[in-house]
Amino acid sequence: MIGRYLALRRAGVLGLNGRNARYIAVHNPRRFYPLVDDKIRCKELLRQHGIPVPALLDAIRTQFEAGRLGKRLERLEQFAIKPACGSQGDGIIVIGSRRNGLWLSPSGSSYYSLDDLEFHVSGILNGLYSLGGQPDAALLEGLVLTDPRLRTLAPEGVPDIRIIVYRGVPVMAMVRLPTRRSGGKANLHSGGIGAGIAMATGRTLRAVMDDRVIDSHPDSGLPIRDFEVPEWNALLELAAACQSAVKLGYLGVDIVLDATHGPLVLELNARPGLSIQIANQTGLEHRLKAVDGLSIDLERLSPRDRAALAMELAEGGWRPARARLAKTVPLPVAPRPALASPPPEEQPLPQRHAS
Amino acid sequence: MRRSRGFVVIALSLIAAGLALIAWKVNVYGYPLTPNSMSETWTVQARLRVRPGDGPVGVTLTLPSATPGFGRLQEDFVSRGFGLDVQENSFLRKATWTIRRVSGTQTLYYRAQIYRDRNQQEFAPVPAYPDVPELEEPFATALQSITDEVRSRSANIASFAAAVLARINSASPSAEIRLFLNAPEFGGDKVGIARTLLAGARIPTERINGFLLTEDEPNATPVTWLAVHNEQQWLFFDPQSGRQYLPENLLVWWRGGDSPVEVSGAELQRLEWSVRRNEIGSLALAEQRAERHQFPFVNFSLLSLPVQTQSVYSVLLLVPVGAFVMVLLRNVVGVRTFGTFMPVLIALAFEETGIGAGLLLFAIVVALGLVFRFCLERLRLTLVPRLTAVVTIVVILMIGLSMLSARLGWEVGLSVGLFPMVILAMVIERMSIIWEERGPQDAVLEGAGSALVATLAYLVMGLEQIRYMTIVYPEFLLIVLGLTILMGRYSGYRVTELFRFRDLARPAEST
Numbered sequence: 023m024i025g026r027y028l029a030l031r032r033a034g035v036l037g038l039n040g041r042n043a044r045y046i047a048v049h050n051p052r053r054f055y056p057l058v059d060d061k062i063r064c065k066e067l068l069r070q071h072g073i074p075v076p077a078l079l080d081a082i083r084t085q086f087e088a089g090r091l092g093k094r095l096e097r098l099e100q101f102a103i104k105p106a107c108g109s110q111g112d113g114i115i116v117i118g119s120r121r122n123g124l125w126l127s128p129s130g131s132s133y134y135s136l137d138d139l140e141f142h143v144s145g146i147l148n149g150l151y152s153l154g155g156q157p158d159a160a161l162l163e164g165l166v167l168t169d170p171r172l173r174t175l176a177p178e179g180v181p182d183i184r185i186i187v188y189r190g191v192p193v194m195a196m197v198r199l200p201t202r203r204s205g206g207k208a209n210l211h212s213g214g215i216g217a218g219i220a221m222a223t224g225r226t227l228r229a230v231m232d233d234r235v236i237d238s239h240p241d242s243g244l245p246i247r248d249f250e251v252p253e254w255n256a257l258l259e260l261a262a263a264c265q266s267a268v269k270l271g272y273l274g275v276d277i278v279l280d281a282t283h284g285p286l287v288l289e290l291n292a293r294p295g296l297s298i299q300i301a302n303q304t305g306l307e308h309r310l311k312a313v314d315g316l317s318i319d320l321e322r323l324s325p326r327d328r329a330a331l332a333m334e335l336a337e338g339g340w341r342p343a344r345a346r347l348a349k350t351v352p353l354p355v356a357p358r359p360a361l362a363s364p365p366p367e368e369q370p371l372p373q374r375h376a377s
Numbered sequence: 378m379r380r381s382r383g384f385v386v387i388a389l390s391l392i393a394a395g396l397a398l399i400a401w402k403v404n405v406y407g408y409p410l411t412p413n414s415m416s417e418t419w420t421v422q423a424r425l426r427v428r429p430g431d432g433p434v435g436v437t438l439t440l441p442s443a444t445p446g447f448g449r450l451q452e453d454f455v456s457r458g459f460g461l462d463v464q465e466n467s468f469l470r471k472a473t474w475t476i477r478r479v480s481g482t483q484t485l486y487y488r489a490q491i492y493r494d495r496n497q498q499e500f501a502p503v504p505a506y507p508d509v510p511e512l513e514e515p516f517a518t519a520l521q522s523i524t525d526e527v528r529s530r531s532a533n534i535a536s537f538a539a540a541v542l543a544r545i546n547s548a549s550p551s552a553e554i555r556l557f558l559n560a561p562e563f564g565g566d567k568v569g570i571a572r573t574l575l576a577g578a579r580i581p582t583e584r585i586n587g588f589l590l591t592e593d594e595p596n597a598t599p600v601t602w603l604a605v606h607n608e609q610q611w612l613f614f615d616p617q618s619g620r621q622y623l624p625e626n627l628l629v630w631w632r633g634g635d636s637p638v639e640v641s642g643a644e645l646q647r648l649e650w651s652v653r654r655n656e657i658g659s660l661a662l663a664e665q666r667a668e669r670h671q672f673p674f675v676n677f678s679l680l681s682l683p684v685q686t687q688s689v690y691s692v693l694l695l696v697p698v699g700a701f702v703m704v705l706l707r708n709v710v711g712v713r714t715f716g717t718f719m720p721v722l723i724a725l726a727f728e729e730t731g732i733g734a735g736l737l738l739f740a741i742v743v744a745l746g747l748v749f750r751f752c753l754e755r756l757r758l759t760l761v762p763r764l765t766a767v768v769t770i771v772v773i774l775m776i777g778l779s780m781l782s783a784r785l786g787w788e789v790g791l792s793v794g795l796f797p798m799v800i801l802a803m804v805i806e807r808m809s810i811i812w813e814e815r816g817p818q819d820a821v822l823e824g825a826g827s828a829l830v831a832t833l834a835y836l837v838m839g840l841e842q843i844r845y846m847t848i849v850y851p852e853f854l855l856i857v858l859g860l861t862i863l864m865g866r867y868s869g870y871r872v873t874e875l876f877r878f879r880d881l882a883r884p885a886e887s888t
Contacts, residue, residue: 026875029882035870037878039708043868085759112814141757148760150810212815233877296878305881 034305036296041272045310049189049271050292057268058290061106062161064268071267073260074286076278077164081106088143088160092136095125100165103143105151107158111209113151115142116180118165128165129178166286169279171252175199175217175226177242180278182208182288183219183251184298185261186306187273190320192261192332193309195219196301197226197251202241210297215239217246218302221336224254230301253285258329260285266325312340388862395855402850405496406667409659412845416659418450418492419590419652421597421628425485426647427640433477434459436645438487439637440470443501444629447590448494450665455486468501482646491590491628492662500604500611501632504581510573516560519553520577527578534580534607535621541574542567542603542619568601568616569634581606585613586637587629588652597650602627660849679848687848692725694847697857699724699834704864706833711871712826715807720830722797727835730792735835736828738778738793739801743824745774746805747812754809768802 030037036045058064065075079101080094087094095101099120105113118128125134134142143160145151152158166180175181179200186194198208199215208214215236217229228235229246238245251257261275264287274294280286299306312335313320320328402408409416427436440463441449454461459474474485512520527544531537544554545567557563557570572582585602588594602623603614613623631637638648679690699721706712714720727735749770753763778793804827812820837843846853870878 023872023875026879026882027870030870030875030878033881035874035878035881037868037870037874038711039871040868043866112810137757141759144759150760211819233880235880299878299881303881305878 030305034308034311035299036306036310038296040307041293041296045188045272046293050273051269054268054270055292058270058273058292059107060159061104061108061289062159064290065161068264068267068287068290071263073263073267074283076166076280076283076286076288078161079164080162082143082147082160082162085144085147088140088147091140091143094162095136095139098162100128102163102165103139103146104161104163105146105158106161107152107156108146109151111212113142113146115139116165166278166288167281169252169281169284172279174242174244175239175246175249177239177244178202179204179208183257183277183279184294185257185275185277186294186298187261187265187275188310188313189271190262190265190323190325190328191313191335192221192258192329193313193335194298194302194306195221195257195261196298199229199239199246201231201239210295210301215246216297216301217249218298218304219251219254221258222333224251224257225249226251227301228303230297230303233300235303252279255329255333257285258332259325260287262325262328262332264290265328309335309340384862384866388859391855391859391862395852395859398852398855399850402663406663407494407659408663408849412660412841414659415656416492416662418490418655418657418662419628420488420655421491421588421590421630422486422488422651422653423637424647424649424651425638425645426482427485427643428482428646429476429479429643432642433475434479434483434643435639435641436474436485436643437639438472438474438485439631440472440487441489441491441628441630442470443468443499444491444587445498445500445623446493446495446625447491447628448497448666450490450492450662450669452490453486453488455488457483459483459485468499483643492666494666500629501583504583504606506579507576507581509579510576512573515556519556520574523551523553523574524577527574534605535612537578537580538571538575538582538603538605538612538614539619539621541571542614542616545570545574546617546619566634568603571603571616575605583611583632584634585627585629586631586633587627588650589624590626590628590652590654592654594652597652599630599650600627602629679851691844691848692728694851694854695838695844696721696725697854697861698843698847699838701857701861701864702834702837703830704861706830708864708867709871711873712830713823714827714830715804715823716800716827719800719804720827721834722800723827723831724834724838726796727831728838729795732832732835734792736832738796739828739831741778742771742774742793742796742801743805743808746771746801747809749774750805750809764802764806767805768799771798771802771805 057067062081065078068075082088101117103115116127117125119126146158146160149156149158168180172181176199181197181199183197185192196216196218200208201213201215204213210216215229215231218227220227226247226249237247257277260277264275265273268290270292274291276288277285278288403410423438456474459476462473464471527537527540531540558565563569568584575582583604585604586599588597589600601616603616605612612621614621638645679687703720750767753766775793779791782791808820808824
C-alpha cells in the first residue's frame with residue numbers, strides 16, 4: 023500500500039484531496055463558481071468574450087413555463103434539455119427529431135411524449151439534478167451535430183474533448199466517446215470511453231473504458247488510437263481563452279466539434295474529474311508543476327500564446343528546465359534543439375508513431 | 378505556490394488545549410481517565426458518651442484539619458438537642474457542643490468522609506524554636522550530655538532526630554536515656570521524651586495523633602507519630618523504630634499531647650473511634666470534591682446538569698466523534714456515501730436498535746421504500762410532493778414493521794421507529810435517482826458504503842471509553858476539532874485512489 027502510495031506520488035498522480043487542497047482551494051475563488059456552475063450564465067459570459075457556444079434556444083425558470091412547454095417546443099426540432107446547474111451529465115435529454123407528436127432521441131432508441139418532457143423539466147426546476155437540491159432552471163440548447171471527421175471515433179452520440187486548463191495553460195486533454203452502453207453520454211463513469219490526447223500533436227493515445235485500456239471502439243470495432251483530432255491548435259486556444267473569461271485557475275473545458283459551427287465550448291467545470299489521468303495513463307501534477315515553474319507572467323500572454331506554450335511544454339516533456347526557454351524561443355516552436363538532456367520520460371511519442 | 382501553515386498551529390493548539398484541560402482535571406481534581414474506576418474512601422467516626430452534671434454542658438472535640446495525603450468530603454455532627462459551633466482557623470478546627478441543661482447519658486457523634494488526595498500536603502504552621510527545657514538535676518545534665526553526644530555524631534536535623542529516637546528505642550539504652558525512660562514525669566512516653574531531648578537542641582517538634590486507615594476497624598486506637606521541623610519542612614518519624622517516614626494511610630487527626638476532647642460540666646464516659654472503608658466510583662468522588670470545594674470551571678461540568686439533559690448531551694457529544702469517523706472514511710479511505718451526515722444519523726439510530734437489527738431494519742425499509750419509489754415514478758409527481766410521499770411511505774412502512782414484529786414477538790423490530798425517517802426518505806430518493814442515472818451497481822455500492830460508514834461510526838461511538846471521555850471531558854471535543862482541521866487539509870491519496878489509479882503507479886514505459 024505504502025509502496026503504491028509513493029509510486030503514485032512519483033508518477034505525479036493527482037488525488038481528489040490533493041486537487042481540492044492544492045489546486046481548487048488555491049486557484050478557484052469560490053465567488054467565481056456560479057459563473058461556471060450555472061450553464062445559462064456561463065454561456066452568456068463566454069459569448070461576451072467571443073467564445074463560440076452551442077445556441078441557447080430557451081430557458082425555463084418557473085413551473086408555470088414548464089406547464090406550457092408544448093408552445094415553446096413547437097418551433098424546435100432538434101435540441102437538448104439540460105439542468106442549468108446539473109453535474110456529471112445527469113438530467114440531460116437529447117432530442118434529434120419529432121414524429122407523430124413524440125420526440126425522439128437522435129439514435130431513435132428512446133422517445134418522449136410532451137408529458138414526459140414537462141415532467142422532466144419540472145424535476146429539473148425542483149432541483150432534482152442540481153448540487154444540494156437547490157431550485158434550478160432548465161435550458162434548451164441547440165443540438166450539436168458532430169463534425170463528420172469525428173465519426174470514425176464515435177459512430178453515435180456526441181464526443182467531446184475535455185481539456186484541463188491550469189492558470190490559462192492547457193495541460194491535459196482527452197476525448198470522451200459515448201458508447202451504446204453509456205446511453206449517448208460521454209461521461210466516463212456512465213460507460214463512456216476516454217482517450218488521452220498528446221498535447222503536442224493532438225493525436226489520441228490509448229483509450230480507457232471502465233478503467234481498462236482498450237484499443238478499438240466496442241460498438242464499431244474501429245481503432246481509437248493515434249487519431250488526429252482536427253483543428254487541435256484552435257481547440258487549445260479556445261480552452262485557453264475560456265480561462266480568460268471565467269478567471270478560474272484550475273478549469274475543465276468541454277469542447278464539441280460541430281459540423282457547421284466548428285469548435286463550440288459545451289460547458290466549463292470548476293472541479294474537473296481526475297479520470298483524465300487514467301485516459302492519458304499519466305499523472306497530472308508534474309504538468310501543473312511545470313506551469314508553476316514557468317518564470318513568465320502568464321496573465322499577460324494571449325490565449326494563442328498560452329496554447330503555443332502548452333504545446334511547447336509538452337514537446338519538452340513538461341520539464342520546468344526546458345520550459346524556461348519558452349520565453350526566448352520564437353513562436354511557432356522551432357524544431358527541438360539536440361540538447362544533451364535525456365529524452366523525456368512520459369511522452370514517448372516517437373516510438374508510438376513508429377509502432 | 379505558498380500555502381499558509383496557520384491551520385496546523387490552530388489545530389495543534391486546539392489539541393493541546395484539550396489535552397491540557399483533561400490533564401488538569403485528572404491531576405488536580407482527581408477525575409478518573411477510565412470509566413468504572415473505583416476509589417477508596419473511609420468513614421471515620423468519633424463517638425463520645427458523656428454523663429452530664431447539673432449545670433450547662435460543653436463538649437469540645439478537635440476535628441481533623443490539615444491532613445497530609447487525605448481530603449475530607451462530608452462531615453456529619455450527630456447530637457440530640459445540643460447546640461453546635463465549629464471554630465476554624467488555618468490549622469486547627471474544633472467543634473463545640475453545648476447545652477444548658479440535660480439529664481441522662483448523652484452520645485455525640487462526629488463522622489467524616491475521607492478520601493486520598495495527593496495534592497493535600499499541608500500539615501502545620503512553621504513553628505518557633507522551642508526553649509531549652511528547664512529541668513531539674515540530674516535530668517538537665519543528662520539532657521546536655523545526650524544532645525552533645527548525638528550532635529557530635531549527626532550531620533543535620535533529620536539525622537539528629539533519627540539518632541535520638543534510636544537511642545530511646547535501643548535494646549540497651551544508655552544510663553542517661555534510662556533516666557528519662559524511668560522518670561515518672563514522662564511515664565515512659567517515648568514521643569514525649571524525644572520531644573524533650575530535641576527541644577534540648579532547640580529543634581521544633583510536634584506530636585501527631587491519628588489513625589491508620591486500612592480495613593474496617595470498629596474500635597480504632599490512635600497512633601502517635603513524631604514530626605520534626607528542619608527549618609524547611611516537616612519530617613515525620615516513627616517513634617517506635619526511629620525510621621523517617623509517614624505511613625501512606627495515616628490520617629492525622631490532632632496534634633499535641635492533650636486529649637482531643639475537653640468536657641466541662643459533665644463526665645466523659647467513653648471515647649470510641651471507628652474506621653470504615655468504602656469504595657465509590659472515582660467519578661462520583663471527583664464530582665463530590667468539585668461540589669464541596671467549589672472548583673472553578675468544573676462546576677460547569679455536564680454532570681451537574683439534570684439527568685435527562687445529560688442523556689441528551691451524551692448523544693449530542695457523540696455526533697462529532699461519529700462525524701470524524703466519517704471524515705476519515707470519506708477523505709482518507711474514500712468510501713462513497715449518500716449525503717454528508719446521513720451515516721452518522723443512521724449510526725445514532727443503531728445506538729437504540731442495536732447493530733444487527735439496525736442494519737436489517739435499515740435494509741428492509743430502504744429496499745421496500747425503493748420499490749414504492751419506483752411505483753411513484755410512474756405517477757409523475759413533482760419533486761417536493763414526491764419526497765413527501767416517500768416520507769409518508771417510510772412512516773407507513775415503519776408502522777407496518779413495528780406491528781408485524783409485535784405480532785411475531787420480535788421486540789427489536791419495534792425499535793424501527795427510532796430511525797430518522799426524513800433521512801431514510803432522502804436515502805431512498807437519492808438511491809433511486811442514482812439507480813436510474815448510473816445504474817443499480819452504483820446505487821447499491823453507495824448504499825453499502827453508507828451502511829459501512831454508519832456501522833463503523835456506531836462501533837466507535839459505542840466504545841465505552843469514547844462515551845466516557847465525551848461526557849466527563851467535554852474538552853475532548855477540542856481534540857476532535859483539532860484533528861478534523863488537520864484532516865481538512867489532508868491532501869494525500871485516498872485508499873480507494875490507490876486502486877483507481879493503480880495503472881499509473883507503474884513505470885512510465887508501460888504506456
